[in-house]
Amino acid sequence: MNIDSKGYLLNYKKWDFNIANRIAVKESLILNTDHWKIIFFIRQFYCEYHIFPSLRIIIHNMKKKYSKKKFNSQYLFLLFPKGPLKQASKIAGLPRPNICL
Template sequence: MNTDNKILYTYENLEKDSEGYLKKTKDWNIKLAEEIAKRENITLSSDHWKVIIFVRKFYFKFNITPSMRMLIKSIQKEIGKSKMNSIYLFKLFPKGPAKQASKIAGIPKPVKCL
């Protein structure tokens, strides 16, 4: 297989903002999410993926990245209150669930996040 003409898209050679969020959502893929998560010191579990996929769907449906409050309320409606509470989400994404999940999901940083 000749790979000379293929461009390898890694996190390093993609366009990002000053905080490392992808500038183009179309650049995102699962391998890239795994690479970003690794840089964030996160080993992705099935629950991480539920949140990542959820925030991507939310973004493309409403054209906005969910804030923390929006994320918790919306994900609890879809997945359930018993598991997806703020304490658990912070265990998954210790630097901030809305902020870190969005970064790994390849969508813009939530507007109200510092």
């Protein structure tokens, strides 16, 4: 697994479930279904647009797709305590985002 000094995968096209789980373990996370929903969404968005979605875009799409009120910023920070975009992007095998969240 080729990663940079911060633990981000160097080539996001080489990502797979095993890599995601290995990164999650290093991040002290046990991934559940909601984690994977966020990870897949961020990955799909990045692969399609080559930019990271904002937290607002993530929340809007999660509520729209899964129609659950629990997908709010507080819940995302419970899932990814080091920051939803930063930590989820790392697990999704994406480059290090250069945004605050």
